[in-house]
Amino acid sequence: LTRMAEGGLFDHVGGGFCRYSVDRYWQIPHFEKMLYDNGPLLALYAHAALATGETLFADTANATADWMLADMQADNGGFFATRDADSEGHEGLYYLWRPEQARELLGEDFEVFAQRFGLDDNANFEGQWHLTVRRSIDEIAKACGREVADVVASIERSKQVLRVEREKRIAPARDEKQLTSWNALAIRGLAIAGRALERPDLIDAASRAADFLQSTLLRDGRLLASFKDGEARFPAYLDDHAFLLDALLELLQARWNSEQLGFAVQLADLMLDHFEDSNSGGFFFTADDHETLIHRPKPLADEAVPSGNGIAAFALQRLGFLLGETRYLDAAERTLRACWRAMQEYPHGHVSLLTALEEYLEHPEVVIIRGDEDELARWQGAADRLYAPRRLVFGIGRAEQDLPGALADRKPASGETIAYRCIGTHCEMPVTTWEALAVQLRSTAAAN
Numbered sequence: 001l002t003r004m005a006e007g008g009l010f011d012h013v014g015g016g017f018c019r020y021s022v023d024r025y026w027q028i029p030h031f032e033k034m035l036y037d038n039g040p041l042l043a044l045y046a047h048a049a050l051a052t053g054e055t056l057f058a059d060t061a062n063a064t065a066d067w068m069l070a071d072m073q074a075d076n077g078g079f080f081a082t083r084d085a086d087s088e089g090h091e092g093l094y095y096l097w098r099p100e101q102a103r104e105l106l107g108e109d110f111e112v113f114a115q116r117f118g119l120d121d122n123a124n125f126e127g128q129w130h131l132t133v134r135r136s137i138d139e140i141a142k143a144c145g146r147e148v149a150d151v152v153a154s155i156e157r158s159k160q161v162l163r164v165e166r167e168k169r170i171a172p173a174r175d176e177k178q179l180t181s182w183n184a185l186a187i188r189g190l191a192i193a194g195r196a197l198e199r200p201d202l203i204d205a206a207s208r209a210a211d212f213l214q215s216t217l218l219r220d221g222r223l224l225a226s227f228k229d230g231e232a233r234f235p236a237y238l239d240d241h242a243f244l245l246d247a248l249l250e251l252l253q254a255r256w257n258s259e260q261l262g263f264a265v266q267l268a269d270l271m272l273d274h275f276e277d278s279n280s281g282g283f284f285f286t287a288d289d290h291e292t293l294i295h296r297p298k299p300l301a302d303e304a305v306p307s308g309n310g311i312a313a314f315a316l317q318r319l320g321f322l323l324g325e326t327r328y329l330d331a332a333e334r335t336l337r338a339c340w341r342a343m344q345e346y347p348h349g350h351v352s353l354l355t356a357l358e359e360y361l362e363h364p365e366v367v368i369i370r371g372d373e374d375e376l377a378r379w380q381g382a383a384d385r386l387y388a389p390r391r392l393v394f395g396i397g398r399a400e401q402d403l404p405g406a407l408a409d410r411k412p413a414s415g416e417t418i419a420y421r422c423i424g425t426h427c428e429m430p431v432t433t434w435e436a437l438a439v440q441l442r443s444t445a446a447a448n
Contacts, residue, residue, distance in 0.1 A: 001048055004041075005060040005439040006133035008124075011095065013131065013162045014348065015067030017041050019085075024156055027132050028125050031085035031092040031172070036305050038064055039185030046193035051387040061193050068186060069205050071174075076216070077208030078178040078227060079186045087172040088323060094172055096128035097162070105165055106158050112151055113158040116138045137155040180217050180236055181305070183209055184243035191250040195384045203254045212252055213244065214263050215377060223270065238285045238299075238308035239272045246315040249322075249392070253384075256396050258403070265404065268319055272331055281338030283312050300342045302350045309335055310352025318392060321366055321424055324406030336360055358390075363424025367437070368410040371417030372398055379417060379434055386441060 007026035009017050016038050018029035042064045049058035072079050085096045098121045103110045114120040118134040135143075187206045194202035196391045216232055217224045223236035223244075248264040252258075274287040277298060285308060287295045300309050313335040320328030336357055342427065343350045343357065365388070369379050380395035396403070398412040410420045413430075419437045420430045431437050 001045065001060075002056060005045070005056055008130050008132045010060065011067070011412050012133075013095070013159055013166060014071070016071075017062030017064065017067075028092075029267070031095060033083040035068075035079050035081055035179075035182045036185055038068055039182070039187075039189040040191035040306075042068070042186075042190040045195040046189070047387065047389065050196040050385070058197060060201075061197060065190060065193050065199070065202050068190070069201070072186075073205060073209070074176070074178065074180075077205075077212035078216075079183050079209060081175040081177045081179055081182060083174050084172040085179060087170050092130065094166065094169055096125060096130055098128055102158075102162070105161050109158045110159075112140055112144065112146075112154045116155055144147060149186070176214075176228065180213060180223065180225050180240040181243045183213060184240070184247040185305070188243070188247035188250045191247065191254040195254050199383070203251070205246075206251050207255060207257070207260075210248060210260060210263075214260075218263075218266075221266075223267070235287060235290055236285075238271070238275050238283050238312065239305065241267050241275065242283075242312035243306075245271070245319065246311050249315060249318050253392060253394055256394060256400070258400055264319060265323075266317055268328055271316070272327065275312075276323075276331060276334075277338070281334030282309050283335065292293065297319075300339050300353065301346070302352050305427045307350065308350040309339060310350065310354075310356055313339075313353065313356035314359065317356060318364060321364060321393070321422070322392065322407070323404055324425065332356065362390065363426075366422045367391065367393045367441075368407065368408060368420040369393065369395045369417065369437075370398060370412040370419075371395075375417045379419065379437065382434065382438070383441060386412060388441070391441075 003026055004017070007021070009026055011018065011027050011033070018309065019032045019037060020030055022028050022030055032438065034182060042061055042249055045057045045061035048054065049061055068079065074080060085091045097119065099114065102119055106113055109352070115135050116133060117131040118124065119129055120364065121134060123129055125131070137148055137151050141148045144151070187209050190202045190206035193393070194200065194206065216227055217236070219232060223240055224232045225234040225236045226232070227242050245264055245267045248260055248267070252261060252264070273282040274289065277284060282298050282300070285299055288295065298309065300307055302310065308444055313332040316328040317332040320326065320332065336353065339350065339353050343353050347354060369376055371379070373386050376395040376397065380393055383393045396407075396410070412418060413432060416432045418430050418432050419436070421428050421440050428440065431440065
C-alpha cells in the first residue's frame, strides 16, 4: 500500500489511482483512471488508516475521495466510469511536468517539492517528469534544516498550485457512462471512508449515488445496468445486484435509512429469484429472463473486479444475520458449497469467496444501537474508530418503526440508549451504557 501510494500509480497532484503500472518499479502507469479501481482502493486505504494510524494511508484515502467527488460525480449523484489515458493525442501528457515550469510556478517551495518528487533527477517518461516519491519527508527536513511540519506544508502548497495550473490544460476525455456495478463499488468505498475518516461529506455523496441508482436504474421492479445521455438501459447482471447489496450494507452503517434497507432486501430477493442456480448452488451472471446466450456463465474467480458469486455470498450472509432471514443464509451456504472445489484448487484466485467463507465459519458481529440522534452518533462514532472488519454497527433512531425481520425485536428503550449485540444468530442481553458495550466490543477484539 505504501509503494502504491508513493509511486506513479497515484496522482500526487489531483488524487486517485491510475489503472496499473507498466514498469517493475511502479513509476510509470497506464494513465487511465477507472472508477472500479478507485472505489475499492478508497475502502482499502481507509481501512488501513483505521487499522494502523498511518497518516499516509489516511491522506491517500482523502485525496482519492476528493478526486472522485470533484471529477467523477455527476450532477445527478451517480459516478462516471473512467478518465482516459490520452490527451491531445499523447498518453499521460496531462500529468507530466518539466522542472523549469515547476520552478517558475512554485518559487521558494520548488526545492522541497523537487526533492520529494524527483524533479531534481532524470526525466522518467518521454523526456518529462511524472511525479513519484523519491525522498521521505524526514530526509528532506534533515537535508534542508527545516521542521517536518514546514516541509509538509510546503509540499501541500505546491500540490495546490500545480493542481490549479493543471486544470488549465486539456484534460483526458471522460467516459460518462454511469454503470450500476461500478457505482456500487464507489458507494461502498465512500461509506467506509466516511466512517473511518470522520467525513460526513463522503457519506452524503454515497447516499446521493444510492438514491440515484434506486430512482433511475430501478424500473418496474427490476434493476438496469447502465445510464447514459438521460437513458437507463440493459438488464442488470449479477455484479450489479451483489455489489450494490454489499454497498448498501456499508452505507446503512454510515447513516441509517429504512428505504435503503428496503432496497437492499429487494436486491437480495431479485438475486434469489432470477440469478440463483437452484439445482447446483451459486449464481449465474445473467438473469433467468435475460436474452438466451450460447452459455450462461457462473463466474467464481476475482478478476479486475471482485467475483459476483463471492460478493453475493458475503452480502447475503450479512443481510441474513442482520434480519435473521434464513433464506439468505441458506443461499450463501449453497454458493460456498458450489464453489468449494475452485477455492481449494486456486485459493488466491477466489479471495472474495474465501472472505465469505471466513464469515460462514466465524460469524460476523452485528451491533444495533437504538436511541436519540446525539447519543446514537456518539456511540456509533466510538465503535467506528475501532478496526473490526467482521463487525457491523447500525445506529437506528428511536423513531424508526416497522423494521423487518429480527430488527423488529431491537426496540428502543424509554429515555436511554440501548445496544443489542449478536455474533451470527447468538445474541447477548442488551446494554444501556457505552461502557458496557465497550466491554463487549473489546471481548470480540480479544477473541480475534
